[in-house]
Amino acid sequence: MTDPILTVHDLSVAFPNQTVFKHLDFQLERGHFLSVVGENGIGKTTLMRTILQQLKPLSGEISFHPNRKTVHFGYVPQFRNLDREYPLSIRDFVSLNLSGWKLPWLSQQEHQQVHQILAQTGLLKIQKQPLGMASGGQKQRAYLAQALVERPDLLILDESTASLDNVMKYELLDLVKQIQQQQGLSVIFVTHDVPLAKQYADDFLLLKNGTYQFGPIAQLPVNDLQEADHV
């Protein structure tokens, strides 16, 4: 029996000067972990931005189940340049995502939400530190915490492990996996790292020049991305 949270049907996306991909079909089961792999510039980020409705597709459909309004996104974008002087503490950075037409100060319940996610992501001890001074791994965890603080149904990670060393990578994904399993979160994880994808994902989507492959992770060809892995 299938219970998808997201269905992509016959999706094509183009920029004025180029078509990025054509006729894409896949779905994401609720509570599953989908790895999206493919070379640099193949269109992974573009696909994520289309799913997040920041870009309009050329044709095709993206549908959420039961409907768009019931699916809340958490997104950790590929690039985010926060310099050393970035002033906010990790805690305040994470709280930013509690936005909307609300009173300026956080409610009791919102304080608890922030506390809980900081605890889950292991940031409680350093919550008062300025984010600008944090290490790469701590920053990634803070981005993750920010994306999760409003308890999304669908979490999208765009190369969140790219700048991390081997230990950190596994730590971060263990964390995501744990939250995925505890809360029935659905995850899309964009990466170049095939072994990593193999270890954590349920399904894969491999984008290639002009075509794509979609299936259970066991079927992901190992050799395809070897070169991309070493750049």
Added chain:
Amino acid sequence: MFSLEFMRNAFVASTFIAIISGIIGVFVSARNMSFLTHTLSEIGFAGASFGVFMSWPPLNGMLIFTMFSSVIIGRLSVKAARREAAISAISSLFIGLGILFLSLSNKSSSYATNILFGSIIGISRQNVQQVAWLSALVLFVIFVVYRNLKFDSFDAVGAQVKGLWTNTLSIVFLILLALSVSVAAQIVGSLLIFVLLTLPAACAKYFAHSVSGMMLIAVILALLGVWGGLALGYTTNWPVSFFIASLECLFYFIALAYNYSHQG
């Protein structure tokens, strides 16, 4: 010093000005808009001169000019990457216009000095009321949009994901900035607005790591600057803006030194 009515007026007006400058300044600093603030103050100068030329109160001319141009600048910067060059061109044009209006109005050059460098002698009860109303308006709007403005200012990438209305928010903020610039110019003059809108907030980020904490520190530093400036100006008879600028710069360099010594 408070026995003189104009001193009382200047004191009340500058208190309001310091409060909104500190608060708006935190967002100006987070949004990297110091340069634009400077441009708006030059546009404000043109507006004030235009007011003089039309025999309006200078503040009204200033409000009209800065509000209109902030919307136009908003359009420009939403799109363009060549924003700095475009903005510099605009500001030169407006300084030129300001000089033109002043010369056409046949007012003495002390008028120009007042607009550019501020003057506390001219502040009437009515000015104080106007400043109070405009400040209240700015604070109210900030209160309403606070959470979204905070998100957009301190993490534009994250806020965009929420797909809200970040373009609208930028324009709302530009209008608030235009209002604050016009109001602040009443005391420090259009050339030195920069001092109140950017320096206290720039200091604050070395001492506080939350938005509210930075606002508090920026407001305190702005208040110390204007109050100190008024007191020193009163006792020495030297220009108040000189003291405000010096105090704020002093705070800024202390903050830099503090930061430097703490980074080791």
